[in-house]
Amino acid sequence: MQAEPIFAATLTPHNALSATGLRNVMIVFAGLAALPSLIFFQLGAWPILGFMGLDILLVWWALSASRRAGRRFEEVTLWSDALEIRQVSAAGAENHERFNPFYVRLVIERDYDERTTALRLRTRERELEIGAFLNPEDKASFAKVFGSALRKARG
Missing domain, CATH: 2.30.29 (PH-domain like)
Incomplete structure (x- = not known):
């Protein structure tokens, strides 16, 4: 040769999302999910906390899987x-x-x-x-x- x-x-x-970007997106997403969770908790609908936590976990998993595939x-x-x-x-x-x-x-x-x-x-x-x-x-x-x-x- x-x-x-x-x-x-x-x-x-x-790859549009760096490790720092992933962390920042998750912080903002968790903060935005916490607002309605607290309101529903105050109204007595406490199971919503678990569902919102599950949403946060699933979004983190999907974004992490995307980064790994990159x-x-x-x-x-x-x-x-x-x-x-x-x-x-x-x-x-x-x-x-x-x-x-x-x-x-x-x-x-x-x-x-x-x-x-x-x-x-x-x-x-x-x-x-x-x-x-x-x-x-x-x-x-x-x-x-x-x-x-x-x-x-x-x-």
């Missing part, structure tokens, strides 16, 4: 004689795939509005979806740049 790849990219999902990434490296894909899950499990750039085809799937919905690498024997966690605009942008690099590698 040559010293420098023709193309290299690391695909990561968009740890996944994919590395795409294109050499003149090989295309290497390394997919790492949020839990750290790795999947390595290797293709010959002359025999792989980039398939772009679009919806009725012509938004890019999926990117797949396809050969006769197998198919691999890449960038599943990207939004349609990022998928389209990546497909454009990667497609031209793949054409360059072929010839």
